[in-house]
Amino acid sequence: MALHFERDEYSARLNRLLAEMQEQKLDAVLLFAQESMYWLTGYDTFGYCFFQTLIVKADGSMTLLTRSADLRQARQTSIIENISIWVDRVNADPTLDLKNLLSDMDLLGAKIGIEYDTHGMTGRVARLIDNQLSTFGQLIDASYLVGGLRLIKSPAEIAYARHAAELADDALDAALPLIKAGGDEADILAAMQGAVFSGGGDYPANEFIIGSGEDALLCRYKAGRRKLEANDQLTLEWAGASAHYHAAMMRTVVIGEPSLRHRELYKACLETIQAIEEVLRPGHTFGDVFDTHARILDERGLSRHRLNACGYSLGARFSPSWMEQQMFHVGNQQEILPDMTLFVHMIIMDSDSGTAMTLGHTYLTTEGAPEPLSRRGLDLIVC
Numbered sequence: 001m002a003l004h005f006e007r008d009e010y011s012a013r014l015n016r017l018l019a020e021m022q023e024q025k026l027d028a029v030l031l032f033a034q035e036s037m038y039w040l041t042g043y044d045t046f047g048y049c050f051f052q053t054l055i056v057k058a059d060g061s062m063t064l065l066t067r068s069a070d071l072r073q074a075r076q077t078s079i080i081e082n083i084s085i086w087v088d089r090v091n092a093d094p095t096l097d098l099k100n101l102l103s104d105m106d107l108l109g110a111k112i113g114i115e116y117d118t119h120g121m122t123g124r125v126a127r128l129i130d131n132q133l134s135t136f137g138q139l140i141d142a143s144y145l146v147g148g149l150r151l152i153k154s155p156a157e158i159a160y161a162r163h164a165a166e167l168a169d170d171a172l173d174a175a176l177p178l179i180k181a182g183g184d185e186a187d188i189l190a191a192m193q194g195a196v197f198s199g200g201g202d203y204p205a206n207e208f209i210i211g212s213g214e215d216a217l218l219c220r221y222k223a224g225r226r227k228l229e230a231n232d233q234l235t236l237e238w239a240g241a242s243a244h245y246h247a248a249m250m251r252t253v254v255i256g257e258p259s260l261r262h263r264e265l266y267k268a269c270l271e272t273i274q275a276i277e278e279v280l281r282p283g284h285t286f287g288d289v290f291d292t293h294a295r296i297l298d299e300r301g302l303s304r305h306r307l308n309a310c311g312y313s314l315g316a317r318f319s320p321s322w323m324e325q326q327m328f329h330v331g332n333q334q335e336i337l338p339d340m341t342l343f344v345h346m347i348i349m350d351s352d353s354g355t356a357m358t359l360g361h362t363y364l365t366t367e368g369a370p371e372p373l374s375r376r377g378l379d380l381i382v383c
Contacts, residue, residue, distance in 0.1 A: 113142025
């Protein structure tokens with residue numbers, strides 16, 4: 001069985017979940033987020049693009065309802081013992097199978113929490129579930145129940161995050177010799193992803209972001225490749241991934257002589273991250289981090305060029321995003337606690353001058369100052 005953690009760790013995670021369920025008086029929860037299932041049991045699949053759910057009862061028993069294609073996947077990657085299969089067929093409604101299964105588990109009339117806010121739950125599935133279970137029991141939105149537990153990383157999880165950060169550094173090391181006039185984005189991207197794989201890492205939960213020239217002002221992946229010019233800019237956002245745990249980095253690399261605007265924006269990015277490091281510690285909130293970001297950049301007249309968020313929590317995630325639920329945005333009262341893995345990014349996109357500048361890496365929070373997980377500093381990279 002290919003487990004990434006000791007069984008004692010999975011037992012501790014289940015006990016934490018059961019304590020929260022007892023606090024909220026939940027008789028069962030239906031988990032649809034793949035990262036929730038992975039965190040709780042080790043179950044590793046991309047089969048969440050179809051209907052599947054992990055039922056966790058208040059007595060600690062767990063049952064997976066999935067397709068036949070994932071039967072062996074669950075057996076070989078997880079601690080789940082009870083697996084029920086719904087059958088692919090014309091007009092199949094697996095939520096009816098779910099209702100019957102819940103009835104067999106003596107949950108009629110129960111208070112049931114459901115993970116609605118996840119990529120493993122489509123709108124159609126949500127409607128089918130609500131229709132099937134509306135008179136079955138009391139349904140509660142439990143979208144953030146497991147996500148909240150996952151914010152604090154165990155020592156074993158932190159070890160994977162550290163490895164992921166090493167892989168992210170390796171990816172940048174592989175890219176830098178290729179970032180030059182005439183360099184091809186395709187070669188750069190291949191070298192970065194190849195370094196992660198060669199180091200024993202995984203596919204990331206979303207694509208690496210790469211864009212040069214005017215596309216350096218984008219912070220999403222897009223299809224198409226370009227060759228670098230003698231004076232150019234290249235924005236990269238990528239992550240090392242180890243056992244699905246992520247450590248992200250972000251840089252805008254200048255090819256040739258940086259413009260005055262490049263240097264101005266880089267200075268603003270650096271000073272803001274340095275200020276954020278003073279609040280990225282217990283006693284502050286995620287909202288405090290964003291407020292620091294917004295205050296400093298707005299004081300420099302950059303309010304039109306910054307984003308409305310400046311980072312987020314990272315952990316074990318599955319496509320289409322490596323972002324956990326908690327983000328650095330205005331008003332977020334989530335406390336910063338020790339043993340969180342948090343990605344802080346500065347993204348300034350000046351469309352007026354066509355100048356891009358980004359800077360960021362992943363931190364491990366402690367009782368005091370945050371620890372950067374990257375071995376690299378935050379210097380401006382000029383090639």
